[in-house]
Amino acid sequence: MKKLILLILISAIPTIILISSNYYNHISEIYSVKFDPRSKYPKDVHWEYIKERLFDKNGDNKGISPKKFTGPIFFDLKGAQHQDSIVLASVIQELKLLIPNKVIGFLGAGNELDDYYEKNKLELGRYYRPMSSTINLVFYEKRKSIVNHGSQLIFSYLKDGNVISRNRRINSFFPSFNYTRISFYLNKETSFDRRKQYVRYEILRSLCHIKENTGIYSSYEAKGIYNRKEFNPDDYRFTEADKFLLHKLYANDFLEQFKGYLYTAYSWRFANVFLNKSFAKKQALIIVFFIGLLAFVLLFSFFQNRKFEYLFLSYFFPSLLVWSYYIYLQSIYKHLTTIPYYGINKVMQIDAVFDVFIFALITSLLLWVLEKRCIKKNMNFSFTLLLKVCFTFLAFSAPVITIFFIKGGREAVDEFFFPIVFFWVFLALGRGVLIYLNHVSDSLVKEKDVELSRLKTLNAKSELKLLQSHINPHFLYNALNSIAGLAHNNPNKTEKMALSLSNLFRYSINKKGQKMSTVEEEVLMVQNYLEIEKIRFGERLKFTTHIDEALTEEEIPMYILQPLVENAIKHGISKIRGEGHITLEIKKILELFLIIVSDNGPDFPNGLVSGHGLQTVYDLLRLSYGNRASLKWENTPKKHITISIKPTA
Template sequence: MKRIIALILIFVVTQLIIQSNNRLSLSNRVAIENYKNPKDDNWEYIKYRLFDGKTESVYKINPLMDDGPILLELNRATKLDSIAVQEIMEDLRALLPLKTIEYLDDYAGEKISNTSKYKNDWEKKIKDIPYHRLRYSVVPLSFEIADRSTFGAKIKTVLSDGSSIERSNKIKEEGFKREPNSVWFFFKDSISYEKRKQYIQYEFLRTLCFIHPNDLNSYADIANKGVYFSQDYVPQYAKFNEQDKFLLQKLYSENFNEQFKEYMYANYPWRYASNFLNKKLTKAKALIIIVGVGILVFILLFGYFQNKKFKYSFLNYFYPILFIMLNLAYFIQIYGYIIDINSTITWIESLYMIVGATVFTVIISLSLWLFDNLIKKQNLNFTLQLVLKVIFTFVAFNIPMLAVGKGIIQNFQFQESYAPILFIWIALAFGRGLLIYLNHMAQSLVNEKDVELSRLKEANTQSELKLLQSHINPHFLYNALNSIAGLAYKSPEKTEKMALSLSNLFRYSINKKGQQMSTVKEEVLMVQNYLEIEKIRFGERLTFILEVEKTLENEAIPMYILQPLVENAIKHGVSQIRGEGLIVLEIKQEDDNLLIRVIDNGPDFENGLVSGHGLQTVYDLLRLSYGDKASLHWENAPAKHISIIIPKN
């Protein structure tokens, strides 16, 4: 019961968490919260400009070398172009003091631009850096009309005075994401130095990062739009503002990604931050959470249903599968809650999922129940039954899912979502097969142990019975010899008679040696001989009556079951009184049992039955011969007696 309560608590608590956060989608709640409580504008600028909302990866110059330089390669630059570039480099050095910003030739210490000296030997090193790696740090700026033969698409901007700027679009091509864009300027002679510098600065800065096409409605009212404000190229309007400077400083700092993560998790819900930074990683986290909860649920379910049998065999299938289907729906809900910030899951939708899971459970459990009953009647060997059950388990779980699969999985493409569910069905099929196999092996071992234990018990019983019989003979012999010794000087005739009776008793024991059972008639005759001996000893003070139903004389009873009872009646009954003693032995049928009763007129039993070797022998004989099917009890009223009830053969 505790396990079921734990399962219900897990489900209810999680539902409360999901429902409490699903009045609006997470993205809408974040938008409203940002409107009411604005975040840091500089970090928001970075968030929407540098990140695509799917991965924490951002582009910057030479991603292979975090501490690498920023190098420029000029081609056909005029004096004014060179001066403008030099001033731009000085401004950038002041903004990024820890970054090396130089011309390629100056960094290499020799003129290598526009030559094939290094291009034909990519492994040649410059300051211990292979040229093919250093090349990703170089921004090529050309002041001429772009070469039409240059590989890849280009983006062109025509300026108001007829000048134009073109850029390679390599950053958008998968194979060139590491290499900076190349830029070609074609300036009219009439363009001013200030405009020339503005355009060069804009294009140079835009090569240092990649801008994503995210919506920036919250920045629509900014009059002085920055260099990185729009993914589109607008060099004639954009200004290098403070937000652009903040972006560059953070992007080229040593721990940029850590700073951004810290900002996101500090200012946004963890689900939103996690999905924005890395959707793939968030999906992996969601799967880990589901697997963890799934293992916990499985342990609780297995602990509850293991070896549990219900009155109706169909329920042995229905209840476990119901919990499996409910938890599958529950896991789908958790997965969607974690990775989809635009989804909302209402109580009604949760109820639909429960109803759907219950319908599926009826179909699956009924199919498995009917199939298992069918193959059970075919008398197939265990291996074939196991294979068929594994295969049909997989089929049974898949049929209803394939029939309405697209309708049950919310917010996901069916083909993408069904793959992990298919894996779950395979795991369940093989898991069930493993449990069937283990149960079969365990039952086989139990059966073998039961057979072995039965043999050991039987051998032990034989040994104990022989031991008890060996105990009875010396015990009785001791008492009889004492009686003979007491009469030897008083009455030779009685001594002779007692000796002959004792001889008859031992003749009986010798003839029955090795046997465990005797008949009522033979055991009563033994008791009669014993009482004849005791009557010689007690004389007229002892009277005995033997009342045995004739139809029971051939019934089998354990050897020596009667004599200890009669001996106990004499020792603790008749011998304790001065007057006439009476012993009555009754054997009759009562329902389907034999009732054996020994009555005496001695003192009442006090504080329970008188203990002793004789009665312990009777206890042991009953236990070894009948287990818990026989009973022994005693009473003082209406007449003092000891009774044994044993099953009739």
């Protein structure tokens, strides 16, 4: 019951935690325009502007998605008129105020590049030109044909008939050969203000490559430079949000600031997935692995010794729970590694219940048939274990293989086949390990039981020998006292008593090492003992036996009769003046074996009757018969002690 409760808790606790600590208090927080500061995760409008434009909605950015230079920013002018240089100079001054930590200037004009390399002690040469930090601005007359500089050429046809083209070459293997080229095809009649508008727009856009606009934050000014993916040099405004984006983007600690904002404005798990999805997947795999491992161990230990009326149920119920946990863990993994933009992720899909039942039915039926048909009781354990591991993998893979063939294609391989195959391999090997450990444990328990049984037997033999060793000195003590009392008065009786004592001990020597004897032999021993006592008591001691002839060969513990007869003499006959009568009766009533010793001495006292002799009888019965034997004494209808021995069940 405790294992079942623990299994339920393993399922319930992660579910409650995941639901209660979802990525957001409410899904409206993602789409909120007002950014209510009273909410659990208050948003900043400018940082959200950066988040939307520089990163896609799933946070996939491969480190950082915008174009960002690590060195200085230089502009190379070709074919420019004097007014174009003036325009560029004013834009550069604006950028220096906005990005104060960057070196920004003309290439080949004002020695700014030489000064930079001299200050940083870098060699300036043909092959060290910082092409990745240079933006080429080329001016053509409109009447000339448009030059195609590469496959990534983008054209903008403006309202006044002018054309602007952009060409970005990106080489991930040789970043120093990357460059940006902006070509202006402008009419001579284009005014200074219009030229400045175009150049300023293109320079600002060249400093940041934005992602597709999702259109969530519609409250931003539509004319912002970075508010949309499409280029629009004709009509724009350099808004406060644009300035904030550019200022933060070229800050030395941009990523650290962005991470800090995400962890403040969103839940920890959202920020974790958004910033580093691969790391979040590793974390989710570790969590799912340990939950699954604990659940698997509990499932196996819960069902391993559980018996069902129908053997098939022993396969069905574990399979049902394994499939349920697989779907459950899959849902947890998805919940921990995806960002729910369209609602709260469900930890367990309702429509998966039917699939789980069908999968469990197929799995259990196949596993049951395979093990019933192929595994025999006389098989070697190692071979049986190998078969069970293989059958487990095949049975659990069968539903997935079925889906694979039904759906087909590469997508089916990636989505269904390969991911779950590793899970079933682990499950099959895990079942094999637990079966092996269970086998080893059972073997050790059986070995310990055999050893314990052997020790109990040896202990019982030792106790019996100890009891017998106590009986023999007791005989000798009483007999020698009697011989000493008769030695001076009656030599003949002394001789006869010594011979009886010799016969008595001959019996003990011949039976040395044995714990059982026949009824006939034990009665004969008692008669030898009474011959010794009769010499002491004379004709006053009378002894009668009633032995069922069919029981003479029955085995009883050695020395079990003598202490009873001795007790009758010591506490009965010796206490009266007249004749003493002792009767020994051995018989069977139904299946009950009875030994009865009676005498005509004083009644037994009330309460417990103690003494060395009776204690010896108690111990002999306990060691020989356990709880199948009992001893009791009664004074009515006549005084007697009765031993009752039940047959073996």
